[in-house]
Amino acid sequence: MDQQHKVFVITGAAGTGKTTVANYLRKKYDMAKVITHTTRLPRANEKDGVDYYFETRSSMQKRHLLEQVEYDHHLYGSSIEGLENGWRHHQFDVIVLDTKGALTYRAKLGDQAVIIFLTVSHPQQLFERLHIRGDHPDAIESRINSCEYQRDLSLPQELKGQAIELVNDDWTMTQQKLDQLLSRYI
Numbered sequence: 001m002d003q004q005h006k007v008f009v010i011t012g013a014a015g016t017g018k019t020t021v022a023n024y025l026r027k028k029y030d031m032a033k034v035i036t037h038t039t040r041l042p043r044a045n046e047k048d049g050v051d052y053y054f055e056t057r058s059s060m061q062k063r064h065l066l067e068q069v070e071y072d073h074h075l076y077g078s079s080i081e082g083l084e085n086g087w088r089h090h091q092f093d094v095i096v097l098d099t100k101g102a103l104t105y106r107a108k109l110g111d112q113a114v115i116i117f118l119t120v121s122h123p124q125q126l127f128e129r130l131h132i133r134g135d136h137p138d139a140i141e142s143r144i145n146s147c148e149y150q151r152d153l154s155l156p157q158e159l160k161g162q163a164i165e166l167v168n169d170d171w172t173m174t175q176q177k178l179d180q181l182l183s184r185y186i
């Protein structure tokens with residue numbers, strides 16, 4: 001892996017806008033979105049090979065994963081091949097991870113991983129966003145009550161001073177902050 005290539009790691013709690021931010025960076029800055037693997041079922045509109053590689057617990061074991069986590073009773077993992085495929089044609093990759101995955105990326109890739117931690121001012125907004133997104137009420141309840149969701153509301157101590165903290169209350173302002181950040185890299 002050469003140092004010119006970077007991976008932008010978008011992390012934070014469910015509903016903070018990680019996928020929205022990743023899609024913005026992909027389109028505006030021609031980043032390659034790294035598709036990760038999960039054993040959870042697809043949501044309405046999610047497609048295999050586009051949003052995730054949907055796996056079983058046994059097929060997941062055959063992947064060459066850089067890291068793997070359990071989140072809300074499902075497995076998630078990302079591969080080194082995923083990163084390298086993106087870098088073959090793009091200077092920057094973008095990936096959406098939980099905070100545990102973000103810590104692993106920072107530990108394994110150092111400055112090559114640019115960590116963006118998303119929050120909102122009022123956690124109640126997150127519940128509303130998941131509802132508006134059309135998530136099933138049982139899925140929202142499970143997510144909000146999971147210890148991983150609670151954990152990801154705060155930036156891990158080890159990432160303090162290392163991650164860029166971004167409050168995503170207002171989408172127009174968030175785009176401006178992202179554009180400002182990207183001007184440091186392009």
Ligand SMILES: Nc1ncnc2c1ncn2[C@@H]1O[C@H](COP(=O)(O)OP(=O)(O)OP(=O)(O)O)[C@@H](O)[C@H]1O
Pocket residue numbers: 012013014015016017018019020021096129130132133168169170171172174
């Ligand atoms: N600044 C914002 N203001 C209002 N709604 C937003 C904002 N950013 C994202 N959203 C909306 O909130 C919902 C959740 O966003 P998104 O799916 O990007 O979150 P996420 O962090 O990837 O969630 P998850 O971890 O559950 O997959 C989406 O419907 C998205 O359009």
Ligand SMILES: Nc1nc2c(ncn2[C@@H]2O[C@H](COP(=O)(O)O)[C@@H](O)[C@H]2O)c(=O)[nH]1
Pocket residue numbers: 011012013014018036037038040067068069071076077078096097098099100101102
């Ligand atoms: N450490 C990893 N976290 C991942 C990966 N792929 C997704 N995620 C994170 O999991 C939760 C739940 O995702 P959801 O799509 O079910 O809402 C979220 O925080 C994602 O960012 C991965 O490969 N590794």
